[in-house]
Each structure stands twice: as C-alpha cells, then as structure tokens.
Amino acid sequence: MIALWIGIGLLSLLAIVLLVWPLRRASGLRDAQLGFEAGDRYNAENVAIYRQRLRVMEEVLAAGEIGRERFEEDRLELERRLLEDAGNHRGRSLQAHTLGRWLVPVVLLCVVIGGLALYDHFGARRDLALFEVVQSLHDAPLERQQNGLESEAERQPGNPKVWAELFPLYRDSGQYDKAADVVETLIRLQGRQPWLLAQLTQAEFFAAHRTLTDRVQALVDETLALDPRQPVVNDILGIEAFDHARYGEAIDFWRKALAGYDDPEATQALQRVIDIAQQRMTDNDGSMTQVGLRVDLTLDPRLANRLPGDASVFLVARDSHEDGPPLAVTRTTLNALPRLLTLSDANAMTNTTKLSQAERVDLIVRVSASGQAKPQAGDLYGRLNDVAVSSSDKLSLVIDHVVPAP
Known part of the structure; x- marks a missing residue:
C-alpha cells in the first residue's frame, strides 16, 4: 500500500506541475504581446498613404485642374478617414496576468480529489489490501489465517474475493457449516452459478455426514440442471453411491467428474477410487477387506x-x-x-x-x-x-x- 500511495502522490504532483507551469509563463507572454502592439506599423503606413495622396492633390491644384475650395474639401475628407482608421485599429487593453489566479488552487484540489474518488471507485485498492493480508498470513497457523480473513471480510463484506479466500479454510478444516455460510454469501454477490452451487452442495453434504438430505438433493438437481457435467456434484454422487455399495453408479458418476477436473492430483485420486470400486464389483459378495x-x-x-x-x-x-x-x-x-x-x-x-x-x-x-x-x-x-x-x-x-x- 505504501508504494501505491507514493505512486498516486507522484502522479498528483505531475498533474499540479502541468497546471501551474502555463501560469508561470503568463507574465512573459503578456509583455511580448504589449511589445508587439507597441511596434505595430499599421498607423504609420496609414500616415504615409495620407501624405502621398495629399501630394497628389497639391500637384493637381498647382496644375489648375481643381479649385482651392475643392482641394480643401478633399483634404478634410482624407484627414477624416485617417483619423477613423487609427481609431478603429486601437486594440483592447490586455488584462493583468494575475487575474483569476484564485481559481488555480480550486482546480488543483478538484483534480486531486477527483482522481482519488475515481481510483476508489474503479481501482483495485480493496483487492490490494486483501493480497497483503493473504501474504502476511501465508505461513501462519490455520486459526490465525481464519481470524485474519474474517476481519478482512468485515471490512470488505461486498468483495467476493475475500469470501473466496475464506471458504477453503473452513472446508479443509471440517467447518462445513461455516463453509456453507460463506458460499451462500458468494451466491448473493455473484449469483447462482453452477460452480458456486456445487461448492455449497459439497459443504452441505459433508455437514450432513455424507448424506443426501432433501436440501442436498435439491442443490444437486439445481446444479446439474445448469451443468450436467459439473465435476464436484458428480464426485459427491459417486461418494454417496459408493458408501451404499452401489459401485456401478459410483463409477459412472466418478467418470463424469473425471472428465470435468483439470487438476492432475484430483484426477489421479478419482482414478484410484474408480479402481477400488471396480475391484469391489468383482467380489462375489460385493465387499472387500479394507484398512x-x-x-x-x-x-x-x-x-x-x-x-x-x-x-x-x-x-x-x-x-x-x-x-x-x-x-x-x-x-x-x-x-x-x-x-x-x-x-x-x-x-x-x-x-x-x-x-x-x-x-x-x-x-x-x-x-x-x-x-x-x-x-x-x-x-x-x-x-x-x-x-x-x-x-x-x-x-x-x-x-x-x-x-x-x-
């Protein structure tokens, strides 16, 4: 988490620099603009044109082509146009470069708070916290692992990954009632998916001492209706059939489960129990000596x-x-x-x-x-x-x- 916050801090600092840097250049840009306007030659060119036209008019007057009265009228008209052009070209004065700077801290605050809010909503901060908890409990005793993940589940009740980490601890330690409660929570969060229903069926089955109660049978039917090849449920049905000496049924169920498992250890274990069931089927009285x-x-x-x-x-x-x-x-x-x-x-x-x-x-x-x-x-x-x-x-x-x- 420390590395995460350092990264967030560095990115926020970069955003602040990108926002503030243009303001530091504002004063220089304003001075450059004022200098450009001071050196504008537009009016000087208008004056030069005025003088040229005035000389032409004076030459026409000297040649007697126009009278003095007409000359004075044209000269006044030319001066009037020169004054109008100079007035129309006068630009609006620039605002002070410090104007509006009070908005800068407001914008910076919105950027930082908005970024943190977006990360909290779309980011993986909660998953990172869970990862750190799991890593810290990796070599801890079972009870401490359970307590640590139970505390994390209280902090993140809506995170299915927390419950998924907690479930195998309950299941493997024989706490099937708690394991079933965890799967129920996962189902509320993720829906009645076949693999979740299969885990719930397994927990309920072993909590009932390997018995197909009405509750377990209903879960079996619902799961197989969604996924007839679901390996965990077929494994459970194989166990129940084997316990009641229905070895042929057990083999059929376990072979279906065998086709659905990707774990090599699980498939090897299933093959061993299939071999045992086949051996028992060959016995005359359907029984064999066992450890x-x-x-x-x-x-x-x-x-x-x-x-x-x-x-x-x-x-x-x-x-x-x-x-x-x-x-x-x-x-x-x-x-x-x-x-x-x-x-x-x-x-x-x-x-x-x-x-x-x-x-x-x-x-x-x-x-x-x-x-x-x-x-x-x-x-x-x-x-x-x-x-x-x-x-x-x-x-x-x-x-x-x-x-x-x-």
Missing part, C-alpha cells in the same frame, strides 16, 4: 458431567507426517460412551484424502459443547499419536483433557 482402525473411546471419570450428554463427540484421524485435512472423521455423542468406533476409508471427508493412503496417523477425539468441528474453550479431548494404520489391535483412547481458554 480400518478400531478405537475404544472412554471418558475420564474426573471430567464426567462437565458437558451435557447430547454433546457431539468427533473422532478424527490425521496423517502423522503431513499437514492437511483429516483423513477420516466419525461422530457420536457423549452419552453413548464408552463406545467402540471404527475409522476406515468409508469415513473419508474427500476422495483425495483417504486413511489407506497414510502409514501412520494421529487420532484425536474431541467433545464439542457447541457441536462445531472447530475447537473451543471448555471442549474435552484426548489423543493417540503415531498409530500404525495397518494395526489390527483394538486401540484405547481416553478423553482426559480440557481445551483451555485463549
């Missing part, structure tokens, strides 16, 4: 009664060696504990991140008083680090910590 972790969840007695029994319990698996979104997520309630839960590829959040793709994971369980995936002060949690995905043993995970206040 899975059995986790026995219990609550530390010391933390009993801290939260209501209907509080949500999230069990999350994350890659121990790579940052990224959760590989698998499942959910239960506090009053259902102790309980044995299973995490597998069926609990994946997206097709590009699967539990079977990792060798070792960290298991985190959290009890949320608000029902949101984002940790908040007062939530309960526990964790197991560096667990082998191939482990067939039953794992014991105890909820024995409280999320502290910031």
Whole structure:
C-alpha cells in the first residue's frame, strides 16, 4: 500500500506541475504581446498613404485642374478617414496576468480529489489490501489465517474475493457449516452459478455426514440442471453411491467428474477410487477387506458431567507426517460412551484424502459443547499419536483433557 500511495502522490504532483507551469509563463507572454502592439506599423503606413495622396492633390491644384475650395474639401475628407482608421485599429487593453489566479488552487484540489474518488471507485485498492493480508498470513497457523480473513471480510463484506479466500479454510478444516455460510454469501454477490452451487452442495453434504438430505438433493438437481457435467456434484454422487455399495453408479458418476477436473492430483485420486470400486464389483459378495482402525473411546471419570450428554463427540484421524485435512472423521455423542468406533476409508471427508493412503496417523477425539468441528474453550479431548494404520489391535483412547481458554 505504501508504494501505491507514493505512486498516486507522484502522479498528483505531475498533474499540479502541468497546471501551474502555463501560469508561470503568463507574465512573459503578456509583455511580448504589449511589445508587439507597441511596434505595430499599421498607423504609420496609414500616415504615409495620407501624405502621398495629399501630394497628389497639391500637384493637381498647382496644375489648375481643381479649385482651392475643392482641394480643401478633399483634404478634410482624407484627414477624416485617417483619423477613423487609427481609431478603429486601437486594440483592447490586455488584462493583468494575475487575474483569476484564485481559481488555480480550486482546480488543483478538484483534480486531486477527483482522481482519488475515481481510483476508489474503479481501482483495485480493496483487492490490494486483501493480497497483503493473504501474504502476511501465508505461513501462519490455520486459526490465525481464519481470524485474519474474517476481519478482512468485515471490512470488505461486498468483495467476493475475500469470501473466496475464506471458504477453503473452513472446508479443509471440517467447518462445513461455516463453509456453507460463506458460499451462500458468494451466491448473493455473484449469483447462482453452477460452480458456486456445487461448492455449497459439497459443504452441505459433508455437514450432513455424507448424506443426501432433501436440501442436498435439491442443490444437486439445481446444479446439474445448469451443468450436467459439473465435476464436484458428480464426485459427491459417486461418494454417496459408493458408501451404499452401489459401485456401478459410483463409477459412472466418478467418470463424469473425471472428465470435468483439470487438476492432475484430483484426477489421479478419482482414478484410484474408480479402481477400488471396480475391484469391489468383482467380489462375489460385493465387499472387500479394507484398512480400518478400531478405537475404544472412554471418558475420564474426573471430567464426567462437565458437558451435557447430547454433546457431539468427533473422532478424527490425521496423517502423522503431513499437514492437511483429516483423513477420516466419525461422530457420536457423549452419552453413548464408552463406545467402540471404527475409522476406515468409508469415513473419508474427500476422495483425495483417504486413511489407506497414510502409514501412520494421529487420532484425536474431541467433545464439542457447541457441536462445531472447530475447537473451543471448555471442549474435552484426548489423543493417540503415531498409530500404525495397518494395526489390527483394538486401540484405547481416553478423553482426559480440557481445551483451555485463549
């Protein structure tokens, strides 16, 4: 922003110079004009013509061709014409070169203010401010990135680029309700475009735990009516079909999605899940052995009664060696504990991140008083680090910590 304002200041200074420079020359131009008028030879030429005609008239008088009385009349007429020509040629006096200078600061002020107003309306000042915020948060923790972009969204609620930057942070961290709210805002700003409807469908689908609710189905129908090949929606339909062992349908949907994706990583991930679905179709009973972790969840007695029994319990698996979104997520309630839960590829959040793709994971369980995936002060949690995905043993995970206040 500093470079921008320096540039605006330099351009404004140039505009001021271009306006003031002609005024500095006004005095010299006036003197030159006065000098030109002082040296005007028009009247001198009229006098010379008068004298020449007068000599001719005197010669005619001396030759006796005209009388004295006629001579006096012609001479008076000639003098009268000379006086008229001299009077008609007298120019209007020049105005003072300082006249009207009070308008100069007014014009300069209008130029500067008008230029700033036009830039504010047509320029990209808000996008530049967003760019600087994004750059400053590039390597910051996820929570700080979210807070920074949330503050920028409050300052620029009408800038869709701010919401577009905020959306993937919510989506990739599992905050699907907030992600859906962001897409709703984008739709209000940019209209019901197929790609925005697809992102909203995805957020609503995962917020409903990979279920085609009436709301999600309505969004699917609206999006496909606008773009039957929309890859994100076809990907979602493939996931839903796969989860319900309709592997043929899943393959058809994923192949449609495959044709619409330009991202090489997304297409590779889709091809892998298509291969898995094809393998399952060849099994006699429609099933196959898959990677899975059995986790026995219990609550530390010391933390009993801290939260209501209907509080949500999230069990999350994350890659121990790579940052990224959760590989698998499942959910239960506090009053259902102790309980044995299973995490597998069926609990994946997206097709590009699967539990079977990792060798070792960290298991985190959290009890949320608000029902949101984002940790908040007062939530309960526990964790197991560096667990082998191939482990067939039953794992014991105890909820024995409280999320502290910031």
